[in-house]
Amino acid sequence: MQRYQAVDPTDLTKIHETSLKILEEVGVIMTYEPACELLAKHGAKVDGKKVLFPRKLVEESLKLTPSSFTLYARNPDGNVLFNLEDTHYCGPGGSCFVADLDHGRRPSKKEDFINLIKLYQSMDLIEMHHVPCEMTDVDPAIRNKAVVYETMKYSDKPLMPFMFTYEEAKECIEMAAAPFGGLEAVKNKKPVLLADPCTVTPLCYDDKSLATLMAFAEYGQIQLINSLAMAGATAPVTLAGNVAVQNAEILAGIVLAQCVNPGTPVIYSASGSNANMRTCSLTIGSPECALMSLINGQLAKFYHLPCRISGAITDSKCFDPQLGYESMMNLMTAEMAGGNFILHGGGIMATYDTVSFEKSMIDYELMGLVRRIHRGIEVNEETLAYDVIKEVGPRGQFLTEEHTYEHFRDAHYLPFISDSLNVAQWEAGGKKTVAERANEKWKKMLEEYVQPDFPAELDAELRKHLIP
Incomplete structure (x- = not known):
């Protein structure tokens, strides 16, 4: 697929230069003392909690960040090679609600989490798991470790949990490393886990994100250093200004990662959009969101880094045309932007609020359609x-x-759930909508799910970490 250029090279350089100026003259608040101390040792100017980044430090750090690396799965067939060309899909992450046609929208529970992991395990195009929904019925003290355990129990694909302290991040790495011989066996040799330390826009990192970032860098694990700048609310209303702020935040995280451990693998992860200026709430179904994805893809390629782009996301709360056109706009844009890690590949609706079982099926169809278009045609x-x-x-x-x-x-592409029958055939089959077909599909997939190998000794080892 032809990569779409939202801005010309001259304008892209202007964005880059503005970000460097922000880092050098405005600075970034970092509340985690170990991060400030380390950056000061490497030449950053630290004034209380504000860190100013010299241009040379940023440029040297970017040179240390690799352009290609492998994420290892329990099943070697599921290893993921990240580079500047290939595209990989990840499931949704972060929602506190789930929805299906039978029970409607509701707070997500452990049973929902497991069922979603089973579904995504069964979908070949989805190569990695995030946290598809929060297990609100699990003790928060062990919830992040439970994410690792339940994902590894029901899937042999790589995963990306949430972490909140240095110790917790290290323990989650240790759990993921268990099938590979433990922490020392994977340290700086085999990335087996992903993290997404996020900024607090504008121009701030909190203790949790910095602790996670530093723990992952220490062990050479992959991280999506992420910013969600919201144009008009947490960043300038103009898209150029929004991207400049967002880019500065991500560059600051990349610098810290390389100061901890030169060569730490990083995926450039920008998920910014704009505020609805009528309500001041985030919107992700806007053309501005898609435009920023395109620019973020260009910036990542400018820095020779793999990039994360958000996939089939929408503000819609129900199965209406808005859900379809926003999801396809964002997913197609992610491919056009040259996204290498497509997060929220399927299932997200209601502005990240909810994961839908039926939409997971519909979005998997969208992935297949976009992947087929991306493949193009062979002429011989x-x-x-x-x-x-x-x-x-x-x-x-x-x-x-x-x-x-x-x-x-x-x-030709063979449809997953789409209907291409004639009217008479469709009527004879019960006039089912795509949502109804999707409802039937996910239930059938759960019935046919086969759990991957999960040795008893691995189960026992991981369970040790679930004791509060």
């Missing part, structure tokens, strides 16, 4: 099929030709 003697055209000739048919039989499976 075989695909041009001149000999077949000559043999069939005018007014012939190609359905029974050997060439059709040899190529139909990979020449």
Whole structure:
């Protein structure tokens, strides 16, 4: 797929230069003392909790950040190679509510979490898990570790939990490292876990994010250093100003990661959008959100870093046309931006508030459609099929030709849940809507789910961490 350039190289450089000026002259608040002490040792100017970053320090840190690295899965077939070209999808993350057609919207519980992990385990295009929903019925003291345990129990794909303290982050790394021989076996050798330390826009990091960032850097684990700047509320209303602030925040995190451990793998992760200026609330179904994804993709490539872009996200609260067109706009833009890590690949609705079982099915269809468009077409003697055209000739048919039989499976996309029947066939089948078909699909997938290998000794090792 052709990468879309939202701004020309000259303007991109202006954004970069403004971000460097923000870092050097305005600074970033960092409330975690170990972070401030380390940055000061590396040449940053620390004034209380404000850190000013010299241009040279930023530029040197970017040179240390790798452009390619591998995330290791329990099942080696699930290893993910991140680079500047390939695209990988991750499930949704962070919602406190779930929804389905049978029970409506409700606070998410452990059972919902497990069912979503099972579904995403069964979806080939989704290669990694985030926290698909909060387990609100699990003790917060062990909830993040429970995320690691339950994900590893029901899936052999890599995962990205939440962390809130240095100790908790280290313990989650230790859990994920258990199948690989423990912490020392993976340290700086095998990234087995992802984290997404987020800024507090504008221009601030809190203790939790900085502790997670430093713990992951210490062990050479992958992190999506993330900013969600909100144009008109937590950043300038103009998109150029919004992106400049957001970029400065991410660069500050990259510098810290490289100060902790040079060569720490980082995915450039910007998820900014704009505020609804009527309500001052976040909106993610706007064209401005899509535009910022495109610019973020350009900035990541400018820095030679893999980039995270948000996927099939929408502000819609129900199965209406808005849900469809916003989700497809954002997912297609993510691919056009050259996103290498597409977070929230499926399921998100209501501005990150809710994960829908049915929308997870619909968005998986969108992923398939976009992936097929991204693949493009192959032009050679075989695909041009001149000999077949000559043999069939005018007014012939190609359905029974050997060439059709040899190529139909990979020449066309085969729908996951979409309906392409004629009206009579659709009516005879019960006139089912896409939401109804999606409802049937996820239930069938849960019935057919097969748990991956989960050795008893691994189970026992991980359970030790769940004691409050």
